Amino acid sequence: MSKFEANLEQVEQYLGRFRKEGIQNHIAGKSVRAESGATFENTTPVDNSHLADVAKSDAADVDAAVKAAQEAFPAWRAMDGAKRRKILHQVADAIEQRAEEISLIESIDTGQAIRFMSKAAVRGAENFRFFADKAVEAQDGKALRNASQLNYTSRRPIGPVAVITPWNTPFMLSTWKIAPALAAGCTVVHKPAEFSPLTAKLLVETAEQAGLPPGVLNLVNGFGETAGRALTEHPGIKAVAFVGEGRTGSMIMSQGAATLKRVHFELGGKNPCIIFDDADIDRAVDAAVFMIYSLNGERCTSSSRLLVQDTIYDEVVKRVADAADRIKVGHPLDPETIVGPLIHKVHEEKVLSYFEIGRNEGAQIMAGGEKVGQEGCYVRPTLFVGARNDMRIAQEEIFGPVLTAIPFKDEDEAVALANDVEFGLAGYLWTNDLNRALTVSDRLEAGMIWVNSENVRHLPAPFGGVKGSGIGRDGGDWSFDFYMETVNVCLPTVTQNAPKLAK
Ligand code: NAD
Numbered sequence: 223m224s225k226f227e228a229n230l231e232q233v234e235q236y237l238g239r240f241r242k243e244g245i246q247n248h249i250a251g252k253s254v255r256a257e258s259g260a261t262f263e264n265t266t267p268v269d270n271s272h273l274a275d276v277a278k279s280d281a282a283d284v285d286a287a288v289k290a291a292q293e294a295f296p297a298w299r300a301m302d303g304a305k306r307r308k309i310l311h312q313v314a315d316a317i318e319q320r321a322e323e324i325s326l327i328e329s330i331d332t333g334q335a336i337r338f339m340s341k342a343a344v345r346g347a348e349n350f351r352f353f354a355d356k357a358v359e360a361q362d363g364k365a366l367r368n369a370s371q372l373n374y375t376s377r378r379p380i381g382p383v384a385v386i387t388p389w390n391t392p393f394m395l396s397t398w399k400i401a402p403a404l405a406a407g408c409t410v411v412h413k414p415a416e417f418s419p420l421t422a423k424l425l426v427e428t429a430e431q432a433g434l435p436p437g438v439l440n441l442v443n444g445f446g447e448t449a450g451r452a453l454t455e456h457p458g459i460k461a462v463a464f465v466g467e468g469r470t471g472s473m474i475m476s477q478g479a480a481t482l483k484r485v486h487f488e489l490g491g492k493n494p495c496i497i498f499d500d501a502d503i504d505r506a507v508d509a510a511v512f513m514i515y516s517l518n519g520e521r522c523t524s525s526s527r528l529l530v531q532d533t534i535y536d537e538v539v540k541r542v543a544d545a546a547d548r549i550k551v552g553h554p555l556d557p558e559t560i561v562g563p564l565i566h567k568v569h570e571e572k573v574l575s576y577f578e579i580g581r582n583e584g585a586q587i588m589a590g591g592e593k594v595g596q597e598g599c600y601v602r603p604t605l606f607v608g609a610r611n612d613m614r615i616a617q618e619e620i621f622g623p624v625l626t627a628i629p630f631k632d633e634d635e636a637v638a639l640a641n642d643v644e645f646g647l648a649g650y651l652w653t654n655d656l657n658r659a660l661t662v663s664d665r666l667e668a669g670m671i672w673v674n675s676e677n678v679r680h681l682p683a684p685f686g687g688v689k690g691s692g693i694g695r696d697g698g699d700w701s702f703d704f705y706m707e708t709v710n711v712c713l714p715t716v717t718q719n720a721p722k723l724a725k
Contacts, residue, residue: 229336229555233326237273240327244275245419247283247443248426250290251436256444257282264419267333267563267570267599268553276419279444281452284411287440288458291382291409294437299379299407303358309433310354310405316432317347317397317425324424328393329554331420333563333599336555338517339391346397346425352681353405353701360406360702363709372713377706379407380484381460384453386446386474387422388466389415389565390520390621396422398685399463400439402701411440411459413450415466417566419443446470454478461485461704465522467619468644468690486694486704488522488686490619491647494640495525496630496662499533501652502674507538509676510625511545513650515603518561519623520569522691523648523670523677527616528627529639535629539588539607542625546589546603561623563599570599573622580606580615585626611639619645633662641667646689648677669695 223231244261246253260278265271277283298306317324321343328343329336363375385399392414403410414422426441442449454462454477461484464474471487478485495513497506513525530538554562564570570593577591590604603623606615615626630636640649649668653659659673669687672678679685682698694704 226553226556226558229326229557232322233330233555236323236327237330240274240420240423245277245423245443247277247279247287248423248441249283249287250293250440251430254286256280257286262416262445264331264417265566266330267565267567268330269597270567270599273331274420276416277443279442279449281448283442283444284449284452284456287411287442288382288453288456290437290440291411292458294435295379295382295409298409298435298438301407303360306357306405306407307354310350310357310401312432313429313434314347314350314354316428317350318344320424320428321347324393324421326555327424328391328418328421329562332389332392332418332565333554334391334517334520335559335562337557337559339554342391342394345394348681349394349397350401353401356402356699356702357405360706370714370716370718372715373710374713375708375710377406377702377708380705380707382409382411382458383461383463383705384456384459385410385412386450386453386462386464386466387412387414389418390522391517392418393421393425395465396425398696399465400425402696403463403705404434404438406702406705408705409438409440411442411453413442413444413453416443416445417569450474451477454483455481457481459483463704464488471692484704486696487692488696489647489690489692490621490645491522491524491687491691492527492617492619492643492645493523493525493648493650493668494527494529494666495650496529496636496640496652497531497534497538498636498653498655498658499531500654500658502654503534503538503541505674506652507541507545509650509652511542513676514625515546515549515561515623518564519603520565520621525648525650526620526625527611527640527643528625529630529636530627531636532629532631535627539605539627542627543589543605546605546625549603551594551600551602561601561603564601564622565599567599569621570601573601573620573624576615576618576620576624577604580609580613580626583609583613583615585609585613585615590623611642617643633658637662637665641665644690645687647687647691648672650676
């Protein structure tokens, strides 16, 4: 039996319970249906067939989940950091033990190739380990001294928080938000994306089996405009950590305004990969191809605009097009597959529509530009050339395996093109000139810049975007700044007499 066949057989075994029981919410340690009994259908983009019926929650379910998070909060907050660290390491161990199940289920649910999803499951465990180790120091603050005072700060968990996640690599992304919230001492209500609800259920189950107390992490499934909306409006929720589209971020900001919610937004990107003619072209091309065509291009940090110095433009686009033509598109559980089906037919239609939009704008397709097969949401890796930066294919986040290449003359033009978009999440810069690397990095409007590298993460480093790409930073201590309140205590170090107001 090939590994592919073995994966297909194995995933069916794992899916058995979901097909039979559906996906329930998970509130106060219990699996529960939506109070209304309503469900919605979850499908696989492999062939658009049914995977599971999922609880379609509304405000009543959200209220129950928030109450559970509120009840669990005092004990979780009061728990010694070392004990929280131990529990979160146990969660990481349990994720590692279930990594095969998580990655196979994630692949079939999202269409992401198993070669990437097996790493994403392990990265989920790493996220828990990283923040587990920081749980002990999360409340630490600063001592601020002047001639007459000692001020000291400490941090306290803000309270129950909402974590609202999208459908691209949902397991890994959710752990990146949930692990720091739990390490900080917050309790969580998680609402996963309606297109990819399966692994969120595995996460809460695994965490509780590993020792996370009931009610500390709760799950409500459902649509953004109902369940998501109710969660962001709920007065019991103190902060909303959201990953998704900018448009949704705006809605969440206004929905949370009445209850003065703290928000953290990780939004979209139209990230430039800038290649100067002094760069190592082989490595630059490999990285550009990797950053747009891995994870189906459904990646916020994908390098979706390829800006190439005009002296090497023809050679670079030819090499990228050759690579795109040779990338294997196929079933996500086939270990040979690089690009699997896009998440859902709604999204597939959006991505396909850009082929027409780009052609009508006057760009040419040098690779791909078509659907693959009749069944499922498969799209060929695509390269647009002859494009200008003001075209929609250069300005809008397509969120698929679609790259738009644009030539530039010099540093000034490269920077102007790179910055001329509404987004500012990531930038990739390829040059062997040290001064150029430093000056161009300084001028790029992006929250994260990688020089001579693809997106290789270092978990203590800040993650987040500027402009339309987000508000706030994750990673290292930055995560705790969001999930915690800083409190200052002031002590006089000399006798201090207040001015007497009464005569
Ligand atoms: P989306 O904004 O449509 O949905 C994200 C989540 O928000 C879902 O759970 C959805 O149900 C919920 N939601 C929708 N409307 C809501 C409302 N009114 N109130 C509360 N919740 C609501 O995004 P998507 O299509 O699922 O994901 C793709 C987007 O996510 C892309 O723009 C991508 O760039 C972005 N993304 C960003 C990052 C990052 O770190 N910057 C990472 C991954 C994805």
